[in-house]
Each structure stands twice: as C-alpha cells, then as structure tokens.
Amino acid sequence: MDKKKKDFILAGVGGQGTILASDILMEVGLALGYDVKKSEVHGMSQRGGAVESHVRWGERVFSPLAEKGRVDYLVGFEMLEAARWPSYLLKGGTAVVNRYRIPPPAVNLGQARYPEEREIDSLLAGRAGRVWWVPATEMAQELGNAAVAGVVLLGALSTLLEGEEALWLDVIERTVPAKFVALNKQAFLAGRRAG
Amino acid sequence: MVKKLMSGNEAIAYGAYQAGVKVGAAYPGTPSTEVMENFATYPGVYAEWSPNEKVALDVGVGAAYAGRRAMVAMKHVGLNVAADSLFYASYTGVNAGLVIINADDPGLHSSQGEQDNRNYARFARIPMVEPADSEEARQYVGVALEISETFDTPVLLRTVTRLAHSKGAVEFDGELQPVAPPAPDPPAYRRDPAKQVMLPANARRRRPVVEERLQKLGEYAEQTTLNRIEPGDPELGIIAAGAAYQYAREVFPGASFLKLGLVYPLPRRLILDFARRVKQVVVVEELDPFLEEQIRLMGVTVRGKDIFPLYGEFSPHLLRQCAAAAGLVTPPPEEEDPRPPLVLPVRPPMLCPGCGHRGIFYVLKQLNVLVTGDIGCYTLGAAPPLGAMHTCGCMGAGIGVSHGIEKAGVQEPRVAVLGDSTFFHSGMPPLVNVLYNRGATTTIVLDNRVTAMTGHQDDPGTGRTLQGGETTEVDIAALARGMGYQRVDVVDPYELDQVTQVVREHLQSAEPSLIIARRPCVLSRREKHPAPVVDADICVNCGTCLELGCSPLTQEEEHVSINVLLCNGCGLCVQVCPTGAIAFNA
Numbered sequence: 173m174d175k176k177k178k179d180f181i182l183a184g185v186g187g188q189g190t191i192l193a194s195d196i197l198m199e200v201g202l203a204l205g206y207d208v209k210k211s212e213v214h215g216m217s218q219r220g221g222a223v224e225s226h227v228r229w230g231e232r233v234f235s236p237l238a239e240k241g242r243v244d245y246l247v248g249f250e251m252l253e254a255a256r257w258p259s260y261l262l263k264g265g266t267a268v269v270n271r272y273r274i275p276p277p278a279v280n281l282g283q284a285r286y287p288e289e290r291e292i293d294s295l296l297a298g299r300a301g302r303v304w305w306v307p308a309t310e311m312a313q314e315l316g317n318a319a320v321a322g323v324v325l326l327g328a329l330s331t332l333l334e335g336e337e338a339l340w341l342d343v344i345e346r347t348v349p350a351k352f353v354a355l356n357k358q359a360f361l362a363g364r365r366a367g
Numbered sequence: 368m369v370k371k372l373m374s375g376n377e378a379i380a381y382g383a384y385q386a387g388v389k390v391g392a393a394y395p396g397t398p399s400t401e402v403m404e405n406f407a408t409y410p411g412v413y414a415e416w417s418p419n420e421k422v423a424l425d426v427g428v429g430a431a432y433a434g435r436r437a438m439v440a441m442k443h444v445g446l447n448v449a450a451d452s453l454f455y456a457s458y459t460g461v462n463a464g465l466v467i468i469n470a471d472d473p474g475l476h477s478s479q480g481e482q483d484n485r486n487y488a489r490f491a492r493i494p495m496v497e498p499a500d501s502e503e504a505r506q507y508v509g510v511a512l513e514i515s516e517t518f519d520t521p522v523l524l525r526t527v528t529r530l531a532h533s534k535g536a537v538e539f540d541g542e543l544q545p546v547a548p549p550a551p552d553p554p555a556y557r558r559d560p561a562k563q564v565m566l567p568a569n570a571r572r573r574r575p576v577v578e579e580r581l582q583k584l585g586e587y588a589e590q591t592t593l594n595r596i597e598p599g600d601p602e603l604g605i606i607a608a609g610a611a612y613q614y615a616r617e618v619f620p621g622a623s624f625l626k627l628g629l630v631y632p633l634p635r636r637l638i639l640d641f642a643r644r645v646k647q648v649v650v651v652e653e654l655d656p657f658l659e660e661q662i663r664l665m666g667v668t669v670r671g672k673d674i675f676p677l678y679g680e681f682s683p684h685l686l687r688q689c690a691a692a693a694g695l696v697t698p699p700p701e702e703e704d705p706r707p708p709l710v711l712p713v714r715p716p717m718l719c720p721g722c723g724h725r726g727i728f729y730v731l732k733q734l735n736v737l738v739t740g741d742i743g744c745y746t747l748g749a750a751p752p753l754g755a756m757h758t759c760g761c762m763g764a765g766i767g768v769s770h771g772i773e774k775a776g777v778q779e780p781r782v783a784v785l786g787d788s789t790f791f792h793s794g795m796p797p798l799v800n801v802l803y804n805r806g807a808t809t810t811i812v813l814d815n816r817v818t819a820m821t822g823h824q825d826d827p828g829t830g831r832t833l834q835g836g837e838t839t840e841v842d843i844a845a846l847a848r849g850m851g852y853q854r855v856d857v858v859d860p861y862e863l864d865q866v867t868q869v870v871r872e873h874l875q876s877a878e879p880s881l882i883i884a885r886r887p888c889v890l891s892r893r894e895k896h897p898a899p900v901v902d903a904d905i906c907v908n909c910g911t912c913l914e915l916g917c918s919p920l921t922q923e924e925e926h927v928s929i930n931v932l933l934c935n936g937c938g939l940c941v942q943v944c945p946t947g948a949i950a951f952n953a
Contacts, residue, residue: 186716198372198534208372209500211533213398213476219744220918221716234616236500236533240684241699255711274933275921276714281752281913282922284712295709309932318932 175206177230178333179238183257184249184322185274186223192348193247193322194225199343200335201229211236222253245332246300247325249308250274255292264301268329270321272309304328311362320352320359327363337364371539375530378501378537379468380405382508383438385540388466389413390430392423394792395821396442397477398531399470403440404824407833416824416833419762419792420445424452424467428521431465432563434554436512440468443484444761448793450487453521457491458573459563460519460580463554464512471527473653474680477820479742479761481678483654488523488631492577494584495523495631496593497609501535507628510593518580518587525630527653529610529680585632593628596641603695604645606638606658606669610681615651617683618690633661642667649674649695653681718747720919721896721935723886724813726860728755729915729939730867731782736874739765739772741785741794744820744888745813748784752916756784763793769808770801780874784811788818788826790843801879802851809873809880812843813860815888823891847881854880861886863942889935896936897951898929905948912940912949 180197184190194210201208206229213223226238240260248254248269261267271289278284287295289305296303308324323344330340341357348356373381379402383391391414393403407414417423420441430437441449446469456465469487472478488495496511498504504526511522561569588594600621607615608627616624625641627633642648642662650659650671659671674693675686691698718725728748731738732755740746740756741764749756758768769783785794790812801808818824825831830840844855854876858869866884873880898919906926913920913927919934920927926948929940941949 185714187719195372195534202370202372202536207536209533209535211529213528213532219716219719219747220714222714233535234613235683236529236535236610236613237682239617239682239687252711252714255709274918274930276712277717277751277916277918278712280918280921282910285710287709287711291709298706 175231177228177233178245179229179243180227180245180247181224181238181243181257181260182227182247182249182322183222183224183253185253186220188223188249189319189322190223190225190249193326194227196323196326196340196343196347197227199347200340201227203339203343204229204335206230207233209233209236222256224253224257245329246296247329249322249325251289251292252276252286255287255295258296258299261299263299265299266332267296267300267303268325269296269303269305270308270325271305272307272321306363306366308363311366312359315355315358315362317355320356323356323359324363324366327360328366330360330364331367369539370536372534373501373505373537374401374532374534375498375501375504375526376401376532377405378504379440379508379524379526380409381537381539382505383466384409384412385505386509386512387436388438388508388512389435390427390437391415391439392417392426392437393440394418394420394423394445395788395818395824396420396445396470397821398472398526398528399440399442399445399468400821400824401531402438402468403833406438414833416818416826418827420449421452424449424456427465427467428452428456428459428461431461431463431515431521433556434463436464438466438468438508441470442478443469443471443482444478444480446484446487448762453487453491453493455565456521457493457577458565458570461515461521462557464515465521466508466511466515467521467523469523469525470531471525471654473527473529476528479759481654483657484523484525485630485657486655492581493521493523493631494518494629495525496628497525497630498530498628499609499612499626500530501533501537503628504530505537507593514584514587518584520580525609527610581632585635588629588632588634589636591629594634594637595626595628596637597624597626599623601644602646604641604648605651606641606648606662607651608658611651611653614681614683614686618686618696627658630658633658635665638662638665638667642669651675651681651686654678715750716747717750717916717918718744718753719889719935720917720933721889721937723815723860723884723888724748725753725915725917725937726863726866726939727784727811727813727884728753729943730863730870731755732914733867734780734870734874736870737772737777737779737781739769739781739783741765741783741789743786743789743813745784745786750916752914762789763797766794766797766801766808766810770797770804770806773806773808782809782811782870782874784813786819787812787814787816787828787843788824791827791841795846798847798881799850806879807877809870809882811882811884814843814883814885815891816885817888817891819888819891823888843883844881852879852881854878855883856881857883857885859886860884861937861939863939889937898931898934898936899938899941899949899951901927901929902948902950905946907946907948909945911943911945915939915943
C-alpha cells in the first residue's frame, strides 16, 4: 500500500466536535496501517474559542504537530475558522469546508465584519487546488442533530482518501458512544454521498 | 499485544496501572487532568481528587511511606502549591515508589504563566524523566517508580501540553495484568521517625544523604537506556528531550541525536562523548536553557537559545525558521499570498450560552464594582463586553488581594469572586483572614457544583468522589457561618433583580460577607432549554442584550437575532431587554 504521508488540520469552534472527528480520522489511519499521531489542546480554548486538531498519517510520524505549508487536507467546521489556515496547506492541497457561520463576539457586537463566502473561497483557493463547500450543518440538522456536522464532513473527506466504506463505518462504531452510533453512521454516509 | 491510540495522559494512567500503582491523588489542572481521570477507571486502584495539589502530594507521600506505589498528578503551577511537600519528601525519601506527574504548558494554552518545572528537579534535588510520546509515557512511569525505589526518592515525570494532549500508538496488553509484583496485603507502615520526622536535627542528617543520592543518580544517568545516542551526520549533533525532540527529528532528519529521557541529573560522560563525535552541538529545548547551561558548564561548546526562542511553544515550522536563520538548514521557500490579507475577526473563548456566571458579572458591571478574581471558567468574566474582573493571579488569590486593597485605604466597593472548586482549593484561609483581621470584603462563590474549566470533575462540594462514590457534600454556607461570618446569602444567578439587590445589601454593610451564587454548570447538566424569540417589530436594536456577551445574540441590520442552535434558554436577555422585545413562547 502507498504509505505517502498525509497531514490533516481540522479547524472549528470549541464545542463543534473537532476532537471526535479527529479521533475517527486517526483510528482510520491506524487501521490502514499508517503510523499516526494527533494533537489538539483542551481547556480554556474549548469555551467557544477557535480550536484545531492536527492529524498525521505516515510511514513514521515524529511530531504530533503538522508543519506550516505541508498540510494535505484542511477540514473547516466553520467558515471563518477554515480561513485562518490556508498558509498551512500544501500548494495544491484540498480544503473541505462546512458552509456554516458562527459569528465571533466582535461581529455580534457590530465591531468587526464577518468575511463574505467568496472572500474566504478566494483566500483558500490561493493555496488549495480544490475548495469543496459542504452544507454539513444543514445536512446534520436534516438528520435531526446539528452536532454530527463534523462526521458529515468526514464522510465527504473519506471520498478523497483510501479505506473502504465498511472500514470507516467500523471505526465510527468503535469510537462513538453506543447510543449515537446509528446517527453518526447516517451522518457519515450522507457526507460520503455528497461527494 | 495490540496497538491502542492513547493521549500522553491516558498512557501515563495505563503505565501506572501496569506498574502496580495502587494509590493516586491529583487536583485537576489542564493539561494534566486526564491522568487521574483515566487511572481511576482501572480495577483495584484507589484514586482521588484532592482539594489541592499539596494535599494530593502529601497523600502520595503517605501511601509511599506505607509501602504502596503511588502517583500524584498536577499542572506546572500546581507544583508551586505542592512545593513545600516536594522539598520535605526529597529529604525523607519514600518506601514504595512515588512518581509525581508534572505537566508544563509552553505557550500558555490554558495557564496564567509559563514556567519550566525542570528547575524544580534541580531545586529539590529530585530526578526527572521526560517522555517524548505516548508509548514512552507509558514506559517511563514504571521506570520512574523503579528509580524511586532504588534511590529512595520521589521522581518527577514531566510532560508538556503537546505530549499530554497528543495521541499516539501505545503497546496495549488486553489482559490488563499489572506487571509489577503484588504488594503485601495489608501493607505495613514501618515507623521510622529519624527518617520521616523532619526536625532540624533529623533533617540535618538527611541533608548529606540527598547529595549522595544525587551523585549515585548521576552514575545511573550514564548507564540508563532512557538516554540514547542515535548516530547520524557527524556535522550536526542535536541534544533534545520530550516534545522538542520530535520537532527536531522532523527538521534535522539526518543529524546525530542525543535523546535524553532522564533530564535531571544529566549524564556528563555520555554528553562529553557525544560532543566529541560531532562537529557542532545544538540543544533544542522549549522554555529555559536548562540543558544548555549545564552542558556549557561541562566545558562543551554548545548553541541553543542563540538560535531558538526562550519562551513560547515550539513547532516544526518555528524550528525550521530559526534553524534556517542560523544556517543549519536551507530556508523553506516563501510562497506567501501576494494579495492584501483578509482581516479575520478573532474568536476568543467566552462564557458558554446559559452559563450561570454571566448574570453575576453583568450585575457587577452595572454596579461598577471593583472585582478581584480567581482561576476558572469565570475568569472569562474579564473579557469584553462584560469586562467585570480587574485582577486574577493564581488559585485562591482574589480574596487576599481584595483585603490588601482595602487595607491600603481604597474606599471603592469591592467584591472577590472565586469558584466552588477554587474555594476548596485555597479560598478558605484568605476567607478566614478577612474575618480575623476585621476586613469588609464581600466574597462571591460562583458555585456551579463542579470543577468546570478542566472538564467537569467532582470536588468536595458535589457529594461525589472521583471513583463515583457518594460522600459528604461540604456546605460552603455552613462552613462560612462556622468561621464566624454573620452575613451569608445564597442567590440564583439567573435572577438578575435578586442578585442586584443582595449584592447592594452586602456592599452597603460594613461587615465581611459571603454570597453563594448557585447554578449548576450548563455543560455538566447537558440540559437544553428552548430559546426565547425576538419580536423584530418591537426590537429597536439598542444593543443592551449584547452587553451580556452571549454568543447566540447577534446584531443584524434592523434587529437582534438569536441562534437557536447555540442558545440555552437562560433568559437573561429577556430580563435585560428594555423594550420587552425578547420573550419565551408561552
């Protein structure tokens, strides 16, 4: 199997489920035979602040942090948070972005402007070979729970990666609390079909 | 043996269980919290949340004296609280092994300060090990306990945030059998006052023992496999440990490495041998030049902090930039976007929608009160638009600072605020002090019934222990009355009129007083209440509700809107709206 390294950054807002999604992505990498590491920060930043997880697949991974300019996939759980990371992308890398806005405090107070979608798209396209917008929160709400938007995004991302559908579903079954397994599988498949 | 993905903290807990640790004690603190949370779930172990790190360390010392392997865990600033105990334990030594997990936080992800606790190892003359990934974290706990028993000393195991909260593969034995021999049951506490009663006469006799121990540990450092040379290009020799070693491996893939697992005391002969093999020695370490300065004293020409920063967290990108500037690697190609940058509004952390602390800070701001604060989620009350906290230094500081401001002669109305867990941690002595020394500080305990910031751990006020047992619920109001406080009130922070009235009364009285603002953390209860609705015809877009700093409230062109996905229905905005435009659906 081709064990060419793959680095991912999952960026979102505290409480959006970036940690669960990065756990699943990491387990899939391990199941595919990669050495894997991931890094994120818990604590104060989770209180509605900007959060990001780094996930790395490779032949042998040393640093749990991916390096600026060398990341293969940027997964944006929220539009503004995606916009903070294009400089980390490899030239020609891929951005998968949830078309969903959570205005930060300064925007709520009318002190700052939330960028337009086209501005963010153009910013990402400055480095990314492909910017793929997915209405993941909308799709998750249709499934009955906006909290699974992250797994919808993983479903979309999975179409760009190796690993059979069954392998991903198996990892979801092992990683997600039992009572949410069915919902998360639905979310994953919805995302996968969006591809 | 299978591979299981674990965070550094999970791996430490598993390693402790495998090594036969029977007693664990900790106070929650990011990034160390999950060590004890995970350890508590293994069969046949005792684990507790102590009220603070000093108590935790004393509990660990007692268990080790009694012949049980013990582990205590804390964040870097927690070791400041426990430092008194660290120093006596260095003199008395242990009986069974004692490992102290210390989590540093380079980059201040979740701390009030950045400090390099490797200095404590040298300061207290205690050995320190530092793993570089989850698998090493698992292994090093067992090694630390062996060192502890062989040399009769507590042992520090240092992690940093990037190790504690990173995941990697760990060798996992599904059988879950502890590999250490079982301790005799019940353990025997052997009385040994000459060794364990640190009267000056006894302590004086222990003092040279500590120095002899350090000499022997220095010899051990030369032999142990924790320190290893990884041969490579003789042009460049890197000395590194922990997370910094991993970043350095990415940036200098071909170099020779001396990877240190025992970071105190250092292996002098091994370092001199390594330095002779390579043309240039470079130390890659976060925070203080702890290794670099000691190595320079050995007579080795070494570079380090002239290349890499003295503060902040490292990353592969940062190391590559610094190394390129020093001519050690070729600089990465600059491919910056030539277009004018898009201005992105920042997204700082803030109090959650429905948080009980918000009502208190909103009222304190309206009353323009001087607020001395403390460490917890509620420190976010300092952030705009609430901006209702004016000091915050460390756990338990706020009440004492308020008292000092008063005794300096300041007349302004003041309150000290702290959380329930912080109150039990270090809030009681300063509360007594205000009373004893005839102060008039009003203290508000923000009692959300949990240690929230670190991820919802139990504390002495919750009625539950770490391992899920029911226990006495320590009553903060009764405790204050028992101290001698006459004016003690309990309020619901969702009731703004009640809060305003009670705070006013307390500020007007000349006596010291206590208000308990009780409302369980919305995240720990996981209850979702329906959001109120904004009547766009009535809303005049005055922005009053936005002063609550609540993320679901957004100012649109004509009126305010509420994001129902984020809102938790606390109703504060309904109470503050001057036009009655926000209301719950009947």
